[in-house]
Amino acid sequence: MDVLQTGQGELIGWHDPDEHRAWVAQHKTRALKDKRTTVKDAVGEYVKDGSLVACGGFGHIRVSMASVYEIIRQKKRDITLCGKTAVHDSDILIAAGCVNRIEVAYAFGHELRGLSPASRRAAESGRCEVIAEISNAGYQWRFLAAAMGLPFIPSRVMLGTDTLARSSAKVIEDPFTGKPIMLLPACYPDVVLMHVHRSDKYGNAQIDGITIEDFELARAARRLIMTTEEIVDNDVIRQSPQDTIIPYYLVDAVSEVRYGAHPTLMPGHYYFDEQHIGEWLRLSKTDEGVAAYLDRYVHGIDAFETYLELIGGDEQLEYLRQVEHLEAPLEAPWLDEKRGTSRKGGKE
């Protein structure tokens, strides 16, 4: 079959499906065994210097920040990150020097809050190299191909653009329609970090609300480190098996970390901590600020509870719960700035 176009981006995370099957056969147990451990031990065991890492959730939603902080604490280096709408996680991992290569669907921004000072600095100075571009749908379909155990999956996005030219995709003539079709290579991250609402000790996990890309990403992962708001009895899972997004055999480690997604949003539990995100955005304008932030909130913090005290403890966590449930108004430093500036103009 003729290849019409080959994207020039670096191909990362790809394996021949037979090689992956053999890896799974050797490394992924089908035993129903207790996988509870600490985040420290899970990150220590599975995240290596040079690993390809992806985070579940999306942007500032349901990101396993407890695991992200642990990667920084353990000073992992030369990590390549899947920038699949990677926002706070990528910004802080790049700023901390853990990530020096990234494939980008969306990174370097904080949505409405503005651009990321620290990771943009790193991208523009070359400290963090963008190795390929892709779109959001393109990335999640890379994970879908991996989840299906396929070498690639066809799609009709990215065609005709520089996004495709800088991606690792190829274009061929579709043998059915005769039209050009793009082939997205499967992506199997070495390690995926994911935060869920509940899991049993074996790793059977349920997510409330939108699942975003996590159904596919959990199945694409070679190693899946899971943090959960609560560990529940296996019987709780079996009472509503239709809610299980991630069955146990995909999971390598489970840790109960309440508020483990803070300062990102956990649907039904707590809203974005805009004070904290705002503090990061302010401090990360300089390298000194980044160091000060990491000293205060990451390095030397041996328990997640200590971190939660530092960000305002029970009072702040209760406020975030109220905002999530529309019981308290949203306050945010970036919002105050915006409100101060943008009212001007015409007359009816």
Place this chain on the structure above:
Amino acid sequence: MSREYNPTQLLAYVASGLLEDNSSVFVGTGMPMIAAMLAQRTHAPNLLIIFEAGGIGPQVPVLPISVGDSRTFHRAVSASSMHDVMSASQAGYVDYGFLGAAQIDRYGNLNTTVIGDWHRPTVRFPGSGGANDVGSLCWRTIIIMRQDPRRFVDTLDFVTTPGYLDGPGAREQAGLPANTGPYRVITQLGLFDFEETTKQMRLVAIHPGVSVKDIQDATSFELIVPDQVPTTEPPSRLALETMDDIDPTGMVIGK
């Protein structure tokens, strides 16, 4: 019955007017969200709002900060996944998609990736996100962005998202879904569409107090300008009050 309005409110009002009842729209954060919510609360109560993270048909209570925010699936018909909504777009279920950009050219191609050389950019922007997907797969895309000579450019630094590429037939030739592409561009100065035979940007309406010369001065390529160009209707009092309700904190609209 006069009431002051700001450019953001005018843009959101014009955008909302493009959305018909019983159609579907792929929405991002910020102004597109205001436009879709305004349409839903005025002339298009059955507008189907879809978010890329998986929220389908929500009754959005207050403006979400993120396209994955809990508000994007509040009282929704489905809390689904990106695979589901992107597949629905690819299969033809999504009528409209909103996009913003750092640069646009005459064919409606968009750049949200870099200014300067890709290997060592002067400015690094977030990249495609879902923009390329929306621009590839929705039937009609509506672009909302600021207009000035650095943004309305002759040649993009990077084509992140396809418009009409290099002209008529180019999308189909590249393999993109047939009969899709940019539909309208809304800026602080005016409203634009794409002329049928050339697929090049054409002025459709001018906002109050703006001249054709203002618009040409803010554009680094040659615009198609018809002899008669109507003036945009300013936002009604009802529309402005509804926008106050939608964005009570002034997150997007300002206070």
